Amino acid sequence: MIIGVPREIKDSEYRVGMVPATVYSLVQQGHTVLVEVSAGLGSGINDEEYEKVGAKLTATAKEIYDKAEMIVKVKEPLAAEYKLIRKDQIVYTYFHFAAAKELTDAMIATGAVCIAYETMEDAKRTLPLLTPMSEVAGRMSIQEGAKYLERPNEGRGILLGGVPGVEPGKVVILGGGVVGTNAAKMAAGTGAQVTILDISLDRLRYLDDVLPANVTELHSNPFNIREQIRTADLVVGAVLIPGAKAPKLVTRADLSYMKQGAVIVDVAIDQGGCVETAKPTTHKNPTYIVDGVVHYCVANMPGAVGRTSTFALTNATSRFALEIANNGWKAASKKHLEVRTGLNVVGGKVVYKAVAEAFGMTYTPVESVL
Numbered sequence: 001m002i003i004g005v006p007r008e009i010k011d012s013e014y015r016v017g018m019v020p021a022t023v024y025s026l027v028q029q030g031h032t033v034l035v036e037v038s039a040g041l042g043s044g045i046n047d048e049e050y051e052k053v054g055a056k057l058t059a060t061a062k063e064i065y066d067k068a069e070m071i072v073k074v075k076e077p078l079a080a081e082y083k084l085i086r087k088d089q090i091v092y093t094y095f096h097f098a099a100a101k102e103l104t105d106a107m108i109a110t111g112a113v114c115i116a117y118e119t120m121e122d123a124k125r126t127l128p129l130l131t132p133m134s135e136v137a138g139r140m141s142i143q144e145g146a147k148y149l150e151r152p153n154e155g156r157g158i159l160l161g162g163v164p165g166v167e168p169g170k171v172v173i174l175g176g177g178v179v180g181t182n183a184a185k186m187a188a189g190t191g192a193q194v195t196i197l198d199i200s201l202d203r204l205r206y207l208d209d210v211l212p213a214n215v216t217e218l219h220s221n222p223f224n225i226r227e228q229i230r231t232a233d234l235v236v237g238a239v240l241i242p243g244a245k246a247p248k249l250v251t252r253a254d255l256s257y258m259k260q261g262a263v264i265v266d267v268a269i270d271q272g273g274c275v276e277t278a279k280p281t282t283h284k285n286p287t288y289i290v291d292g293v294v295h296y297c298v299a300n301m302p303g304a305v306g307r308t309s310t311f312a313l314t315n316a317t318s319r320f321a322l323e324i325a326n327n328g329w330k331a332a333s334k335k336h337l338e339v340r341t342g343l344n345v346v347g348g349k350v351v352y353k354a355v356a357e358a359f360g361m362t363y364t365p366v367e368s369v370l
Contacts (some may be wrong), residue, residue: 001325002032004068007039007062008122010075011284014042014223014306017072017093020053022318027054031325034064043310063321065089074313075300081118087111088347092321094118094133097344098245098358099272107345113329115315118270119243120342127242128338129320131178131313134267138182138238138304141265142171142190144301145234147296148263148287155294156261158233162190168192172228174220174274175238176203181211181266183236188212191192195228225249230257237266237274243344244354246271252290260292269297294360330370340366 005018008340016039023033035055037047047057058064060117065071067082073093077085079102085091088111097104107114117129140153142160149155149169162169171187173180176198187194188211196211197220198204211217216229218224229235235258239246246268255277266278273279277290281301286294302309304342320339323332333340344352349364356363 001070002034002068003070003072003321003325004034004064005036005039005055005072006064006081007036008042008063008074008303009078009080010300010303012074013300013303015074015178015265015303015310016040016043016045016306017074017314017348018318018321019043019045019314020049020320022053022314023050024053025035025318025322026325027059029322030244032056034058036061040310043149043306045310065351070321070324072317075303076100077107081107082106082110085110085112086166088113090115090324092117092268092324093255094319095354096270097306097352098243099270101359102354104345104350104359108348108350111348113343113347114345115324115329115339116243116344116352117342119344119354120320120338121242122338123348129240129313129316129342132316133309134178134240134303134321135182135344136305136309136312136364137267138179138236139186140301140305141179141236141238141267142186142234143184144286144296144298145171145263145265146190148296149233149261151261153287154289155263155295156233156259159188160234169233170195170231171234171236172232173236173238175240175268176200176217177206177238177240179236179240180236180332181207184211184215185269188215198226200325220249222249226254226257229254230258231259231260231263231316235262235264237264237268237278239268240271242354244271245358246274246278248274250275252276253292253366254365255291258291258293261294263294263296265296267301269299271321284314333366333370344370
């Protein structure tokens with residue numbers, strides 16, 4: 001198979017879809033790997049490293065899309081890439097379709113095979129390709145939140161850990177999954193007062209066992225959320241419904257109860273955000289203010305730490321890239337639940353139920369395309 005790795009063109013995206021180790025494995029198994037010039041520089045990988053393991057460098061993304069049977073990326077295709085994608089071409093990347101109708105319509109029109117990292121699910125009902133970036137985003141949410149709490153960044157002027165004689169900041173985390181757990185660990189490590197909310201009592205019991213004493217676990221419901229954000233300095237939105245649009249847990253009206261200069265970091269923004277006033281931002285222009293509350297809603301947070309994120313991501317994605325290359329997407333889907341659950345749009349049909357429901361589109365069971 002010919003596999004293509006184009007350079008990411010999303011604003012301030014420094015990750016790359018494949019590292020030299022994966023290229024080496026693919027080449028050793030008889031595949032051809034095309035890598036766009038400079039694709040890895042944001043992750044500290046130069047062109048010579050790809051060439052040494054057998055990759056063929058290409059000058060343009062168009063050449064890659066024209067020749068490759070499978071495209072391996074990090075972020076969803078942007079408008080400039082839509083026209084490059086061909087019928088039956090495999091595109092293996094993060095898509096987050098349920099929050100992006102234009103993208104969904106465009107991929108339906110291409111007739112491509114769209115395999116979405118974020119919905120690939122294993123037998124344990126975990127999301128192995130979403131997990132590493134959720135770990136990064138959860139940890140970064142506290143790092144970024146702490147920065148934008150500083151007064152020069154229009155925050156409240158709060159040091160999360162406080163100092164002797166001054167109380168620490170309060171962090172409220174909505175969602176106790178991978179993002180929320182990692183955010184809680186980081187926030188607790190600063191010495192902040194942390195509250196994490198989740199709807200699952202079993203999850204709360206688990207978090208009570210593994211998180212330190214300065215983290216309070218609380219059942220998530222509209223009343224408790226409103227009561228907690230009243231006193232919060234930093235709110236982290238960390239909810240996830242796999243493949244579906246995120247529920248709105250914080251409304252515009254709720255902002256009136258929050259402190260002036262408080263910060264919201266909505267990590268769920270890739271899936272539409274769990275805060276009503278959230279809208280995607282970029283690393284170059286990461287924040288905006290609504291009703292005195294600072295909103296940080298960067299849609300590709302892990303992209304800022306490109307090297308860490310790229311290696312963490314490809315540790316998870318490479319195995320299935322090899323399976324698809326060796327066996328084709330249909331055989332790989334029949335063999336691996338992860339690949340099958342990653343299929344979202346195939347040959348103009350929406351084969352992932354949550355995506356179809358998000359836009360009122362016709363849902364086609366994935367079995368019918370296999």
